[in-house]
Amino acid sequence: MTNYIIRRLLLVPVLLIGVTLIIFGMLQLLGPVERSALYVTDFPKNEKQIEGIIKKYGLEDPFFQQYWRWLTGVTDPVTGERDGGIIYGDFGYSRTASQEVIGIIQNRFLHTVDLALWTVFPYLSVGIWMGVKAAVNQNKFFDQAARVYSIIGTSLPAFVFGLLLLMLLYANNQWFLPGKMSDWVSQLVYSGEFKQYTKLLSIDALLNLRFDIFWDAMRHMIMPILSLSYISWATYVRVTRSSMLETLRMDYVTTARAKGLKEKDVINKHARPNAMLPVVTMMGSSIVGLLGGVVITETVFNYPGIGKAAAEAASQLDVVTILGLAIFTGFILIISNLVVDILYAFIDPRVRLS
């Protein structure tokens, strides 16, 4: 086990270097003037200034020198101030949003966390539940319905589904709303009466015992949660169902039945835990999918998270910003993949022995 964890940890720096190299490689496709946004906030105005900046920050140096400088920043020899350096969280300056990229992340990421927090459980569990139920009722109505659902769910694009939700649940009768919070909530939040313990709106509302605010937050999040989850449900149904069907044909399940166990115990205690292995393997890539999915979902529902920030920056071609966001997402993904892999090794002994 320790061996496996050490080997897996050794992979982290490799992944970090690889991901940063890919993103830095993309940055190098820009001209040196645009890249100056990594270090300075003003756009250089005249020839002389451009030259000075290129020289000071070495924007025309060889690739790996620049890469190193991009990682660690440039220290001014006179004042001793450091500019740039992504390992210090300085991702550059966003000219379209007129603020530091790290500031965008600080503002927006918590909104995404707020959304993801409420999404993760339904995202991972509902599909498994449907898949198990479909397999147990093979070829009955629930099974057929689940199979049809899995085909439609994997074919319907998230943004079409999102727009349909908006059409049915918002434009018609305003049951659920796009955006992050209603006006009266945002006034309250910024007035200071509302204590922000965690900066996650839904959690803060619960901690302040303001259930009206909690309900408002939920009204804004239910459509994004559905829109993030339904695709994952569709894939989990299929995988769980086929894995469960296979397990139900195993000899030990027959043995359990022959012992006279109740069917409920056969399914819940003998079959289901063993059928979960291929499903758990999927969870890592599911989380990657969730972080990719927020780009589209947040844009459709105008939810001010990090995904929407990325989509906005991309459509305005603000490359420094979007690559800063990409680095940040890359870090998060590498860490969450690590956690999932180690958890998986605890569940499945075959992984840590291979």
Place this chain on the structure above:
Amino acid sequence: MTEMTTFPTGDNQLLEETKSDRKITWLEKFLGPDNYRIVTGLLKTPASIIGFILILIFILVAVFAPVIAPPVGDDPMKIPRDGFSGEPKAPGAEWTRNVPEMPFWYKTLTGNDEWVHLLGTAQGQYDIFYGIIWGTRTAFRTGLIVVIATVLIGVILGSIAAYYGGWVDNLIMRITDIFMTLPYIMMALIFSSVLTPILGRSLLPPLIAMITFGWMGYARIIRSDILSIKERDFVLAARASGVKNGRILFKHILPNAIFPTLVLASLGIGDVVLGFAALSFLGIGTEIGYADWGQVLSFARNWITVLNRYWFIVVYPGLTLTFFVMGWNLIGDAMRDVLDPRMRGKS
């Protein structure tokens, strides 16, 4: 050992029984039994047949686009505009400017004498019907280009990794891992927005971006297929007779390993089109007014408060895209069952 001069005579019942009683068609001879099983397996289930029919309809629409919706102006891929007003028009609204020619089917099917906006217009008076019909061509074009390019990259890298093994394999597979860490749609979005200022607004930036971040799956599949074929006797025989590495790999191993990958890849067109539509929905890619489903859908983004009134901007292109992807997915599901040996002979 005595020499046998005559063949054994008498009751050859056993021999007769071992003979296959089914006819082996030319197709099976041509493809070989394994690949033949894949092809016939694909045509067995009703779901995959529906899938094939859907795809066939889309192919027909793409081929006969000029007949279904006669082009207006020089570039048929530009959606014709009926004026410049921002307000979308409902289906059946009269077409006043840039009226296209009337195709032969129009009068008999609709009973109208005048050309109307069959499926309404989006903001800027882009005709949705034209966007959908000509968008089919965009879909097939992007799907085919990206699939062919990603398969090529994947097959080359995957087969080199599998055949040479050792550090080459390690290096290539670690690079694959790194690319797989990153979320596909986000990276495609980012890379195409990096490429857009360099290449201009066109199909190219999203295509290149999707190719760059889309080859990893194929590399993994072909690698594992080659690893199993590499150990077969005919490879050993080729090596023993002094055939060069590259020739063994590309002439002896690949043709025997590539068929499942090719079928899987051709089914990837649905996913590629989905990703491409998502990118143009987010505002990356072709210039505004290019016939492309994602772009027609992106017009709906400005009207979310009144989508119940302008439902046609979402529903028509949305359904088209869904049916397109569903066609490929239905075939893909059948394919997965055929390729999965555990599912052989089961439901």
